[in-house]
Amino acid sequence: MPEDGTVRGAVVLCPPFGLEVEAAARAYQVLGEQLASQNFAVLHVDYDGTGDSAGCDEDPGRVEAWQSSVRAGVEFMRSSGALHVSVVGLRFGATVAASVAEECDLDALVLWDPCDGRSYLREEALLWDAYLGSDRLPRAYRGERASTGAPVEALGTVYGDETVRAMSGLSIASSQGPLARRVLALFRPGRSPRRGVLERLSMVHVEFGEAPEQEELLSVWSSKPMIPERTVGAIVEWLSLAAGLAAAPMQLPSPRVAAIQFPEGDEVVEEIMCLGLDRLFGVLTTPAVGVATTTVVLLNSGRIGHAGPGRLWVCPARSWARAGVSVLRVDLSGLGDSPTRPGQEPDLVFGLFALDDIAEITAAVSSRGSSGVVLMGLCSGARQSIDSALAVGARGIIAINPAFPEMSNPPGRWSSLSNRLGKRVFDVSNRVGGDSRRVSVLKRAVRRGLDVRWWLVNRARRERRPALVLKNLVEHGVDTFVICAIDEGRLITRGEGGALRSMRRTRRFWMGSLLNVDHSLYSKVARDQVFPVLAEHLASRYGAGAKRQGTGASPAHGPGRAPGP
């Protein structure tokens, strides 16, 4: 909202889907800020079952629900007093917006690099396979995927049969009517619009332009988000011209609490939080009945917020709350929806203020009556949980594929020496030969037990070894639960038999390495393995006394539509 509360109009931002929403999140935030500076009220919509909104991607009627979300956004702005309402849609978000534009009576519509549903699904299917490699999946899973052709799995989400059919029929070409009083269509240079799109848009009130930075925005893996400044500037300028200069006061209601209802009828409660002095953004999910004594604080994975694959924890958080644990999904400063601290660089993982942020968050949680905080995260979020647990007095940590970037390259000289020694050990054990049970046991003992190579490498390292970092937590009474993909688990366990045994004896340490789990839990097969393990741990360790239902993974337990705002 503009600071003075007077607006020239309202703009509803419809994001793209899947990994694209993650790539475009910062660009959309900049677009929203620039529009607000031009006296527009801006609403960023998370469609039903996406981002922090209610619903799950496996619920029925997805496309209708997404269309309803756009309608609801437009109606919300109009009922709040906006005289002019416009919509900006990016990629498949543009197509969803166009499909309901006619009935929304829009003043202006921006179609930013629109993409029809079928094309989008094809791109997502290839991206999934190229990123994860279907050859890495269990054979049964590959067979299912190959034989049915549907549902389509994208990175971090699954589009079911019904959704695929509905998405495939959705395109700009199939939209109805004039769409809006003014329309701006921006296409990617060098990529022709699908057949029928240009014919459909051949109307006098439709203007055409280029979105020249789309490849950099959406087609590059980058540690820093890309802001397509020319395209954002063009959209702001076009909408400003379309709206005119007349401004009127507008007051937005600010709903902060919603009840999320499960298909079985029971509920959990979600509340938007502004935490600490820096007003860090968070969503607290609590059981609707009873009081949870433990709060799980979920930290960002990398620099991503809660949209696209970053939604990873939204449905599990609701299921865990249902089982009696409060769950707070937060954005650290400079990430996601949280503000950037003065002097801080935005979108920086392992930022300077991470520990301060986590301390503020845990203090805020404790002030609400929670007697124990469990820090939890994936990748960098896992590492930050580990690094800050003692400083903030956490009761436990749950680390999934924790990032230990300093451990990726063992020192060359020692690595080489250890490889030579390891090879020698293997050669000797092979030379013993024979198939007797005693020889097999001996070989296994040599190969697994000694692990001379890594024992040596670990002791040659200057960095603190992951196993010792974890051991320090355990020795200070912190419940430590670690789940890793096989390869990543080895980084912690190889050559560390002694430390692991000593930690396990305390009964405060659990560690599991799972097959077919990718680092970011982008694949469903990974999530289907990890979520039940986490649910089991949370219920047995922190949810005592509360009824236990759901794993966070099963659609049967997925939260339904929020009856609240």
Place this chain on the structure above:
Amino acid sequence: MIDEQIRRVLADNGRMPVDVATLADDADLYRAGLSSRACVSVMLALEEVFDVEFPEDMLRKATFGSVAAVRVAITELLSEGREG
């Protein structure tokens, strides 16, 4: 001719840190720096240049794994198009 077009598409859309012209036909494009996201851009550009559409069973990492693999796929799609 097909090879030349494939290499041009890879050079324009593959965002690889190596000169595509120097890659052998069977060189692994992913090892040469083709990312999963760039792979999608390559697929779309190939469809545009050759006026074909990769069927679902070809939307796989292996289809775009080397110049030779892409050539096999494109040749198959072009021949299907002629027969159809």
